Structure formats: C-alpha cells, structure tokens
Amino acid sequence: MTVTRGLEGVVATTSSISSIIDDTLTYVGYDIDDLAENASFEEVIYLLWHRKLPTQSQLEELKNQLAENAELPKGVLEHFKMYPIDKVHPMAALRTAVSLIGLYDEEADLMEKESNYQKAIRLQAKMPAIVTAFARIRKGLEPISPRKDLGFAANFLYMLSGKEPEPIAIEAFDKALVLHADHELNASTFTARVCVATLSDVYSGITAAIGALKGPLHGGANEAVMKMLSEIGTLENVEPYVRGKLENKEKIMGFGHRVYRKGDPRAKHLRDMSKKLTELTGEPQWFEMSTKIESIVTGEKNLPPNVDFYSASVYHSLGIDHDLFTPIFAVSRVSGWLAHILEQYENNRLIRPRADYTGPGMQKYVPIQQRG
C-alpha cells in the first residue's frame, strides 16, 4: 500500500462548486477577486447552492427566506444558560447548538432534495443568531432578534453589538464572508462530505464540519493569529518573537497552505481591509506588526500568509471578541459546507479509504490472569 500522508494531492471527488487551479480560486468559475469586489454574501450563497448567480428576484427571495428563518428556537437560547458559558469556547457552543437545532427540525432526517435545500436555508439563516446570542448571553446581555430590513452581514454586526453598524463595517464584514464561503476540499468540507456520505443528515454533517474547522491548523488559526499579535504587542518585538519561533521550529499561525504555493489570493483583500480599518480605528500597529511578520516569514521560509492571517486584525478592528473569529468563519463557510453536502447527496458513494496497518502481527488472546 502507498500511503499519502495527510492525503496531500489526492483527488477524492469531483465537484462543480469551487476550484483552486494554479493558485487561482474560483466559485463556480467566477474568480474570487471579481466576487470579492462585486458580489454580496447572499449572492455567493445562491451561486454556491445553484451554480449560477441570482437574478434580482431570486436574490430577493433568498434574502427573504434567510430573514424569515433567522430566529432561534427558544430552547437553544435557554440551553446557552444551562452550562458554564463563560468557560466554553464559542466554537464548541456553536457545534453543540447546530446539533441541538437539528432536534427541533422535524424534517432533520428527511432525505428528499427539496427538504435538504430547505434545511440548508434554515441552518444558514440561524448561524448569525447562534454566534451572536452566545456572545451576548455570556456577557449577561439579552440576545437581540434579527431585523428583517438588514442584510446578512449587517444583521450579524447588529445582533452582536445592538447598534446599527457603519456602512464601512458592513462592507468589510460582507467581503470577509464572501472570501471565506468555500474552498474546494478543505479539511472541514471533506469532513462534512465524509459524514453525509453515510447518508447521515445535514445537521450531523455541519456539526462534524464545525468540529474540523475549530482546530488551529484550519479555521482556528485566525484566533491564534490575534493571540500572537497580542503577545508580540509592539513593532520592535516582532523581529525577536518571530525569529525565535522559527529557530525553535514553531509554526507561525496564518502562514502556509496545503494547496497554494505562490500565495492565497484571498489574503490581499484582507490585507487591504486591515490597513484601512486599523487606520480608521486609530490602531495602525496591528497592521504594521502584521506586515512586518509577513516580510520575515516570507523572507525566511518562503511561506505567504493565508486567509486567516489578516482576517484577525480585520475582525479585531470591527470590535469583535477574538474567540468569535473562528465561529465567524463558520457563519460564512456553512454556505460552502451545505453546497458540498447537497452535491454529495446528488451523487453519493460511501467514503471509506484504507489504512496501512503498522501494529503487531497475529497475536493469541491471553486470559487476564496470565498477563504480566
């Protein structure tokens, strides 16, 4: 057996959702640069789920459906109050809440195409309410209901802070959602597909995917980047900190990628946003430290920043708690996970690879009394 560690380079499925070819990322053939500049997150959701951009009326319909389904079942809010919420990581709470929402969905186990599409809408719609309600309840604040007159990005920021967000914040947040929506067969998307390929339900697939995104080698890296920036603290400290880590063979969070070699095309958009927002908030040091880290890591290791690197200072500048960065990634990526789950159901085959066994050869069972 030939083992490909980490399945590097292994092509495990066909997909018509997104592609990474020669370091260019497309959603359904649209370059991510084009979408980042021009598309709203709701348009991207439609694109990923239908493989075409929506007309105005199709977009309005989707926006209405998302707005209609954005409220959480009361039981989910009550549930947040049942555990030591101040000690729980919001990604763990999100993972549990998605699973819990499945219990309230009478159609959870229905496998018809239309039923699964409706579940996708219901789940996508509720993700902002889960993350923002958790964030408020743990601070002793009441959760805020979504507003039907606000778009997806604006609603998230409104439900988080209780204040109507500034247009620049909405624009930045919407763009971040567009940039994070899908990414071919990344670890969490693969997890979702493996899960539902057993013909398990949509909620199980998304719960599994959230678990995979949580790790610091994947989505959890954005929170880890902010932790690093906070630890570094000053521009002068960047050089000794980063060089010290590299000498100790430690990884610098937010750098490197399994697929991109020349660089992650999403990073430049987040870099631009980081520059703009950190200047606006009067905290340019976060951007300055970030660019200095970038020049050292690319110079020393030839590793460019990935999507998680500059998103950290972007979200920080929007006043978002650092441990909500990865849940926000999930709020966006659930659109891609759902597209992949629906695609998997369309042409399903159980995903079951092999392992090259490296344990002992045949052994005879020894009764417990005779074991040394």
Ligand SMILES: CC(=O)SCCNC(=O)CCNC(=O)[C@H](O)C(C)(C)COP(=O)(O)OP(=O)(O)OC[C@H]1O[C@@H](n2cnc3c(N)ncnc32)[C@H](O)[C@@H]1OP(=O)(O)O
């Ligand atoms: C949304 C996303 O998921 S984007 C990725 C987010 N994750 C991170 O930012 C965490 C930091 N980065 C990493 O850990 C890796 O680059 C990954 C996980 C993204 C990709 O991993 P892989 O393709 O498995 O590469 P792997 O970890 O084997 O690294 C290859 C070499 O580059 C080095 N390397 C890779 N990333 C980094 C890094 N961020 N800092 C320092 N060195 C690194 C490794 O130490 C290794 O060196 P070696 O060959 O001398 O042992």
Ligand SMILES: O=C([O-])CC(=O)C(=O)O
């Ligand atoms: O594709 C990957 O391996 C990780 C990544 O960048 C993403 O999921 O956005």
